[in-house]
Amino acid sequence: MKRLLSVFLPLCLLTTGCWDYRELDNRAVVMGMGIDKAEDGRYRISFQIANPNRVAQQAGGQSGGGGPAGSPVTTYAVTGSNITEAIRKATENVPRQIFLAHQRLEVISEAVAREGIGPLLDVMERDPQGSIHIPVLVVRGGTTAEAVLSTLPPLEEIPATKIYDQLKTHEEMSGETYAVDVTEVLRALTQKGRQPVLPGVRLIGDPAVAENMETMEHALPLAKVKLDGMAMFNRDGKLVGWMNGAAARGLAFINNKIQNTVVHLDCKGRKKEVSVEIQRVKTSIRPRWNHGKWTFHIHLTGEGNVHEVNCPLNLEDPRILDRLETQLSREVSREVREAVRAAQGAGTDVLGLGEALHRERPDLWKRWEKDWHRRFPKVKVQVSSTFVLRRTGMRFNPHQKEQ
Amino acid sequence: MERESISPFQLFLLVMLFELGSAVVVPLGLDAKQDAWIAILLALVPAVGLIWLYSFLHRRYPNRTLIGTLQTLLGKPTGWTVGLLYVTYFMYIATRVLRDFAELLDASFFPQTPMMIETVLMVFSIAYVVSLGIDVIAKTGQIFACLYLLSLLVAVLLLLFSGAVEMESLQPVAEDWKRIFEAAFPVVYTFPFGEMIVFTMLFPYVRPKSNVMGTAIGAMVLSGLVISLVVATEIAALGANIVSRGSFPLLTTIAKVNIADFIQRVEVLALLILIVGLFFKIALFFYAALIGAAELFRRKSHQPLVLPFSIILILLSMMIAGNLPEHIQEGLKAVPWYLHLPMQTGLPVLLSIIALIRGRSRKAGV
Structure with a gap:
């Protein structure tokens, strides 16, 4: 028995691995998610996926030269009845498995917010990949969340990260908008003594050129994303006004x-x-x-x-x-x-x-x-x-x- | 009885690991909403009396385990049968905790891994430790208690420093005493505090015998305070509603730690707390069942029983419930009333009364 154990125990340590492992190059790391209303009434959900080669190249001080220049992110948009359906449907376009754990924020269009944010929240708290602690923003002025998400920013590489940093800095330095994460929205929606608010964001300039790399080549950006006000929701989770x-x-x-x-x-x-x-x-x-x-x-x-x-x-x-x-x-x-x-x-x-x-x-x-x-x-x-x-x-x- | 011993300090750490075990990972006392932490403290009060009762029995029969005491006080056939019930009870609770462990691990970190794999690996390591006896369990406990308590402390401190905790979420304090009372009894009183019944199997091993009761009560009260603190922190960070709907609220809470975008993603602490805590909880129930069975069937050693009991443990944990909600509902609605209360409180009270009467009649007879 002892001898048997002395063989099997080390074997257990050596031969077992992680069942749920997934190599990094099989993952599509989602940095931000945008939610719009599709024409057929369903959601049009865009995933902003980091392009690791391109980001690494930039971080390395562009010393390597060569290599294909390109956008540091790719945004895929999919239509679905809910987020889960959209994530699975995204595989029609994306060659890798959607990975949400590094998501920085979620942007929703005003039309979606007016219809109610309730249906978007469940998957965010239920999913163990945990987007429950990320901030949510509402797009103002009739632009789509997709457009805001794909506006390439100066100074930063990834639009989602840029908006996130912008939000945090604005919260620290001004307070006119502040980050509100999913837990706070849920907290407000599950009781009657407080209703949720979400920060607003607005695209200034021409959305058509916003996603173009050229934007970054101008000292005066052709299009930029600006934080603007706070959206007020009622107890049904519907947007009812702005501050x-x-x-x-x-x-x-x-x-x-x-x-x-x-x-x-x-x-x-x-x-x-x-x-x-x-x-x-x-x-x-x-x-x-x-x-x-x-x-x-x-x-x-x-x-x-x-x-x-x-x-x-x-x-x-x-x-x-x-x-x-x-x-x-x-x-x-x-x-x-x-x-x-x-x-x-x-x-x-x-x-x-x-x-x-x-x-x-x-x-x-x-x-x-x-x-x-x-x-x-x-x-x-x-x-x-x-x-x-x-x-x-x-x-x-x-x-x-x-x- | 086997010739092994644990020191009072080791007993202290084992009680802490055991009590914190699954209580800090699941939503406990949340029927009282933001006052869950009060419900936990409230349940602690009668639990102290309960431990006093257990150690009263232990002082009467210092060298007997619960199984031995049962046979002395109730007579051979009855005592033996009730002893068998206790062995079954310990096995069943070990099974339940094992299922908790596998379910939470599957839900949070390993969604693709079959539950069977996690269960088998856990039982494998538990069986190994348990087969080596209480000595080794206690020493393992000593090593892991440091790691465990440190992780818990770090987790709570990080939460406090990250500003994620809003004390206002705990107000109004003591909103509805009826609700607090209902949350505390029977659920919190029986789980985790009443589960101390398992230590009636271990008290005889404690040497020196100086202050078994003080040690056990001290460790239990301290764990009660820690559980209360952890639950209060969770509620302050997430609000009572989210915590009460969570399967593993500690994880969601710890995920909230973010200090200057630098210290973040410390979810591994929650994983550590889950695995270490539940390991000792299962190990102690399992060990109690094993030595109980060995005593009932007059075996010199519990070791030959480890393999068959491990297999029962694994299979039973797969079979007791079809899904997590069923498992949890049984644990909240049925187990406290029909298993915990009679086994933890009812029978020990009965035993103490019999012990008292016997003591008196013996004195009268002299």
Whole structure:
């Protein structure tokens, strides 16, 4: 028995391998997925597949010369009733097995979003290749997701990666759009106290030339992809409206997504002459009972630094800073109010007021939950904020003097 | 009984590996929604009493396993029959955990691999360790406990640092006590805490006998806290709804780790936690069944039983359910009520009462 084991045990280690192995050159690595509406009402799904030879060539500093130049990605579009069908159907065109684990993002067209994103989500959370943690974006302005996905970017190799990095950077530096991944959408859709939002993206320029390699040869790109606003969804997962500019940032303030952003303040009657960088923003939403009805208090706190001053202000004087703080708080509150107005106008609680009520008063929420979507547009919201200015950069007073 | 021994520290680690085992990989107590972690802590309270009960029996009969105690207290024929029930019970639970293991591995990492292959490989390594006896199981446990607990700690820390955790998801705290109570009893109370019944087969091996109860309770409470922390982290990262619908929520949660686009794709931690934890859980149930059977049939060693029992284990794990939902539903709806409660709580309570009466009548007789 012992001898038998001593033969079989090592054999087990040596002869077994990975059953599910798949060589890398048999995989088509999908970087991004685009979802459009096909003419027959089904989905038209485009897969952006990295072209490994071409990407490696670029990464190597183009020193090798020679070799076939070509696009770093290939986008295949397939029509299917759902994502699973499309992935399998893609093999009609793609010589390799579709591999989703490296997918960076998913882009859906506005038409699809208006019809509802629900049907797209299941496969994303069920599939073990796991696209559940990737961000989703909505295309604005009637362009297709396919066009956005295939716009070749300057500075980066792969369009999907470019949009992903762009989204992350914009979230960090401005907050007007921020990444929302599938888990967050699912979380919002599975409860009544919050509805989902998704960042918007827009193709500027001519879609016909966007996918051309030539785009990259111009210093001024012929076509580019721009982040633009946040899409609001209702509880059925249907797109019902957009938040733009100030409202979009107000939404980020409310949802605690602001990491660092800049607010411009007026100075001595002139518009936007003082720029303040703000960070460490914390927002709390508290439902309070006063004057016979429930009011939601949205309160923001944060810190700021003076970043640019084009106006003769005596910044050595703490009282002037106090005044700027008040101005800053007022400005932020205004943006937040705009977001509240936009959300109530669209009739969808993308602010998470219901969630806040659920947290504070679970008993009341139980009664309100059922018709929250009817109550939300009429609910009273009060916004206040307290910002503290900490520093003024490398200088105190600006070089401009009072005339 | 075989002449082997484990130290209290080894017992501590084995209890931890055993308790965490499958409890940290499946959604536990999620009927209480965001309060699942409270349900786990709540279930821990009576479980401590249960261990006290087990060690009471152990103190009365310090050199007997559960099988031996049964025969002493219930008399030969009855005790023997009930002992056989316990051996079957241990085998069945080992089978269930084995099935959990193969199903989760298939669903998450090896979709093309037949479940049979994973099962056979796992049982092969378990059979090897188990045939070498409790000494070797305990030492293996010592080695793997470091790796295991470290992975779990790293996973939780990475999640906290990656900013994926939103504590607000845990609010409102203690929303509905009725719901929490229903989640805790009987499911969380019986699985994983009540499953400590398996250690009544191992207590006699612990040497020195200084504080078996303290060690067992300490390890169980600590594991309970860890499970509660892990479940709370999962809910804070994904929300109670996604966790409750997940077959392997730990994996989905760990996949969320992304620190500066640099530390990411640490799913391997979840795989490690799954394999190591379930290995020890199956091994301990299996070992308990083996030594129980050896004692019942008066064998000197359990080794000749390893091969036939392994085959039963493999085949049974394939046959107990047609698909994963069936397997899980049985585990949630039927097993806690009809198997766990009587075997973990009912019979031990009965035994303790008999032991008390006997002790008293013996004293009265003197």
